Amino acid sequence: MSRPTPRLRTAIPLLGRTFRRFAPHLRQQRRLLVLGLLALIAEVGLRLVEPWPLAYVIDTLARAAGADVRAARTGSDLQTTLIICALALLGAVALRAAASYAMTVLFALAGNRVLARVRSELYDHLNSLSLRFHQSRRIGDLVTRVTGDVGRLQEAVVTAMLPLVGNVITLLGMFVVIVIMDVWLALVVLVVFPVFFLLGTRSTHKIITVSRSQRSAEGALASLATESLGAMPVVTSYSLQERMNDRFATGNDRALKDSVKGKRLSAGLERSTDVLVGLATCLVLFVGAQRVLAGDLSIGELTVFLTYLKTAFRPLRDIAKYTGRISKAAASGERITEILDQHPDIADTSWARPAPRLLGYVEFDGVRLSYGPGRPALRGLDLTIRAGERVAVVGPSGAGKSSLAALITRLREPDSGRVLIDGHDLRDLTLESVRSQVAVVLQDSVLFAGTIADNIGYGIGRPATSEEIVEAARIAGADGFISALPQGYQTELADRGVGLSGGQRQRIAIARAAIRQAPIVILDEALTGLDPDTEAEVVAALGRLTRGRTTVVITHDHRVAADADRVLWIEGGVLIADGHPDQVLQQVPDEVMS
Structure with a gap:
């Protein structure tokens, strides 16, 4: 009987359980992970600082607009301010790019090393399992777990999970800043999040279901290909080519349908998020303009707010984009740990000792x-x-x-x-x-x-x-x-x-x-x-x-x-x-x- 499909609230814990299973390998990479985390924190901090030079320039120009424009253009203080702000913005962008590069390289290196060791552990473990286990499994499916499932988990960790962590931290940091700037506008933004998570929960439930079905279909395809290609003399002698082709085509169609369905669900979640982002931007722009006219907010602060909003909702888009990958990785991680949790039927006892040179009685x-x-x-x-x-x-x-x-x-x-x-x-x-x-x-x-x-x-x-x-x-x-x-x-x-x-x-x-x-x-x-x-x-x-x-x-x-x-x-x-x-x-x- 198949296991119940996890929903969004259990997809991340499912991956967490997978990574806890890989904890010894993660500890070996703790230096890279700590350095990557420091780079991540630096990147988030610089992303929060980045809009403020622009806001300061806008507010300074707005104040100068009431004075003599010509004097404003030539005033040495204003020119100095503009130069300092321009250099500050350039410095923030350059440092953020460097921190982002370091974060990406460090996390990618750590992730690839960990999962390369996971693949070796999985292969070694398969070799340690008994004939009883191997005779009950299809070779192609096991090969798919060693190559395809570990590869999918590796891709998800490097291209989805690690960037997602950075995006979530950025989102939290920006939300704290906008609450400090203006509580009412922050509440306008907050209204969108429950809708997003509701959509994400429903979509991820479906995506994980499809991902499991797809991985199962791909494992069956690999098994069929392994069996038929390994028995080519029999296939040829009995003229089984057409029958094998039909079986492969049937399995291939199933995998294709699951793949297309998964892509469609992921794309639907991404586009729904785009609509929510547009709605939130319109609300903030309207309410924020009213707050500026009432004198409760400066034009520069509204600019920062809109910049944060655009930047903060990019993680939401990424979360929607990465949900499909994370769901597929959850399914793959489950297939990997299912094998690693298998205990060999035959193993050395605690009291076993090396055999002497045997005579053969x-x-x-x-x-x-x-x-x-x-x-x-x-x-x-x-x-x-x-x-x-x-x-x-x-x-x-x-x-x-x-x-x-x-x-x-x-x-x-x-x-x-x-x-x-x-x-x-x-x-x-x-x-x-x-x-x-x-x-x-x-x-x-x-x-x-x-x-x-x-x-x-x-x-x-x-x-x-x-x-x-x-x-x-x-x-x-x-x-x-x-x-x-x-x-x-x-x-x-x-x-x-x-x-x-x-x-x-x-x-x-x-x-x-x-x-x-x-x-x-x-x-x-x-x-x-x-x-x-x-x-x-x-x-x-x-x-x-x-x-x-x-x-x-x-x-x-x-x-x-x-x-x-x-x-x-x-x-x-x-x-x-x-x-x-x-x-x-x-x-x-x-x-x-x-």
Whole structure:
């Protein structure tokens, strides 16, 4: 169920809650923020001073109008006054411009630094969340939060929130001055504000609603684009281009409609504010003229009042203009904090300690695991795998084979029971120290954009030497074809290793596992989908990788299972048979191994 949409009175607090979430990053920039605040105060003060030289000149000329005009034009005192006032006005404008420049640069620098760190924190946090979280979310929407939502919040802070703070302070300062100058005219101005805030409240409620819908639509678009472009062979093979285009067009139209609606609402609020500003100016001009004629106000003071009015209502226009940006930023900030408030399902316990160098003796003690109500994966599994033993795990799809492997790497936590390695309960060891001693080779050999050397080096948690990379490639049987490439190990790979054959990608993945030198190796359908010639090369590479190491092989291939020391037959989350390959495989139905 979607959350209730905040109104204007909660939009700013919503952003405030977002920034409180970012308080550690803000504290790191407190020097820039303090300097920016001082520049802001100076800019507001100079803006308040700026009209007074003009007012003094007007009043002086008005008084001189009753005297001899020629004498007034040549009087040395009057000329001196005019020069001083002109220089004072120039100085105030120049200093205000300098203060405004300093304020803008300091706040923008602080804001950009904070939000750059927020983006890094958000990305790091996403990487720390469990598979359970990532399997329930769409990749494109998460990417949109890291890039688009942080970018929108960044833009709003630098171009809207910080100027808005300055405008509000200016508005308050000017209102104090005009109250001191003339209470009645100040009351005329004050009448307009309730109308403005009423309009702003109603419009912002609608703008935030549209902004949320738009961000959701954009996240869905990003997900669709990510999925379809990442599965282009399937899209092309099944002639799905037109269907994908239709789905994208539908989502694009929704995002467009929300965007146009948001722009229309923002523009309507801005134009309504313009009308209110015009009305207030007419009232002040009429009432102020009456006050001048009655002798309660000078012409110069009325000029200052009108100047203040024009300057003071500019913040109102800006508030109307920035309301749309702030509302969108509130929606984006909410989407960011929603992710940051997610707690990892699997994390180090307070008593966790780094694992020693493991031998690879694995035990499952009464392990139960489920993926939700009515979705059991393992039902009370009791199992021991000796150090250095090669164990094949067979069974139908969904039987719990991959769940068993995920428990060893602590990608999943058991609902009950224990998983132990060398007698250590995995919950007593730190995640990093356990995972660094387990190497995994998957059916889908995921490679990253970058060089081949980088992809192999990712297997260890420190920069790998060229000697380590080459040795790992030799173990994987990949050194020959890598060296034959024009740039060798520095060959840049496209996304997911496009351009390499399946066997080549798999051998690079094996090299990435080999450089880890882990005592435990998990092979999850690592030979599926390879042609016979390539399969022979990969089998040889996997043999070198797993020699002397505890190996868990998840497979549907009878030949691969027969090569193991033991075979485990799992079905429905229950260990059906455990023993020598010759004994177990003859019990397994053919359809299970197909």
